[in-house]
Amino acid sequence: MEPRIDLHIHSTFSDGSKEPDEILNLVRKKKLAAFAIADHDNIGAYFEVKKLLKDGDPEAVPGMELSAGRGGEDLHILGYYMDVDSEILSRELKRFQEIRNRRGARMLKELKKLGIDIPFEMVEEIAGRSAIGRPHVARAMVRIGAIKNMDEAFVKYIGLEGPAYVPKANLSPRQAIELIHEAGGLAFLAHPRIAGAFRYIDELVGYGLDGIEVYHPHHYSNHVRMYAGIVKKKSILASGGSDYHGRQGRYGTIGSQPVPYKFLEAMKNKIKNRNRGLH
Ligand code: AMP
Ligand code: MN
Numbered sequence: 001m002e003p004r005i006d007l008h009i010h011s012t013f014s015d016g017s018k019e020p021d022e023i024l025n026l027v028r029k030k031k032l033a034a035f036a037i038a039d040h041d042n043i044g045a046y047f048e049v050k051k052l053l054k055d056g057d058p059e060a061v062p063g064m065e066l067s068a069g070r071g072g073e074d075l076h077i078l079g080y081y082m083d084v085d086s087e088i089l090s091r092e093l094k095r096f097q098e099i100r101n102r103r104g105a106r107m108l109k110e111l112k113k114l115g116i117d118i119p120f121e122m123v124e125e126i127a128g129r130s131a132i133g134r135p136h137v138a139r140a141m142v143r144i145g146a147i148k149n150m151d152e153a154f155v156k157y158i159g160l161e162g163p164a165y166v167p168k169a170n171l172s173p174r175q176a177i178e179l180i181h182e183a184g185g186l187a188f189l190a191h192p193r194i195a196g197a198f199r200y201i202d203e204l205v206g207y208g209l210d211g212i213e214v215y216h217p218h219h220y221s222n223h224v225r226m227y228a229g230i231v232k233k234k235s236i237l238a239s240g241g242s243d244y245h246g247r248q249g250r251y252g253t254i255g256s257q258p259v260p261y262k263f264l265e266a267m268k269n270k271i272k273n274r275n276r277g278l279h
């Protein structure tokens with residue numbers, strides 16, 4: 001059987017609950033051939049993993065999941081194989097972290113108007129080393145007893161249609177793709193099935209999108225077939241992963257998606273050919 005890979009894992013550097021070293025151990029246990037921690041707007045986990053890698057370990061691929069959008073939309077663009085020392089990338093990621101933290105404060109302000117009073121320090125503590133994301137706010141809401149579970153936070157308050165929803169407005173999908181390319185990486189549209197993202201595939205391919213995420217826990221076999229068909233028709237690449245978030249898991253467990261190693265080979269070939277000037 002061809003070895004599996006998992007290119008979509010979250011750590012404590014964003015809204016996952018597992019540390020990078022715990023993720024590495026899980027990846028080892030599952031005997032994956034390769035993996036990418038793709039945190040929201042953050043590449044910090046890669047540096048930690050790299051220090052821990054031993055001979056014979058699974059291949060670690062640099063990854064991230066950028067939030068992009070216009071107005072109320074929220075599209076996620078996955079980046080792989082960026083130069084992690086790229087100055088423009090670290091500058092931009094730092095800016096996104098600041099935007100996230102300011103947005104966290106704004107969400108709390110909106111919640112306060114609705115009678116839910118959460119101290120900023122509590123959300124900061126829950127976020128730990130991560131910049132603030134909606135799941136951290138949701139956990140604070142559960143902690144003070146304003147709601148019963150995280151789902152309720154999204155359904156009633158901070159989901160796209162909720163009264164305390166605040167968009168991130170980091171950058172447009174086109175800018176996200178361009179940033180990933182400037183840093184030497186490949187750009188993929190994450191989970192096309194979520195939030196109607198599939199509608200943007202053509203437009204994004206026009207901006208140089210390298211591929212789409214075919215395997216994801218929210219894709220059923222009909223979606224996988226459909227997206228694999230689009231990949232073939234448009235001569236773009238495929239990626240896939242579990243979107244593992246640890247105990248916050250509404251998604252898969254590590255290695256749960258049948259993502260073949262050949263997806264990674266195709267990515268590496270594209271980068272090699274691009275660097276040789278063939279594309
Ligand atoms: P943010 O990037 O701060 O806008 O937060 C979005 C993240 O919230 C997503 O990446 C998911 O991990 C998480 N999320 C979205 N919907 C839910 C939900 N219903 N329950 C728990 N987490 C969710
Ligand atoms: Mn998340």
Ligand code: MN
Pocket residue numbers: 065076190191
């Ligand atoms: Mn996502």
Ligand code: MN
Pocket residue numbers: 008010065243
């Ligand atoms: Mn994700």
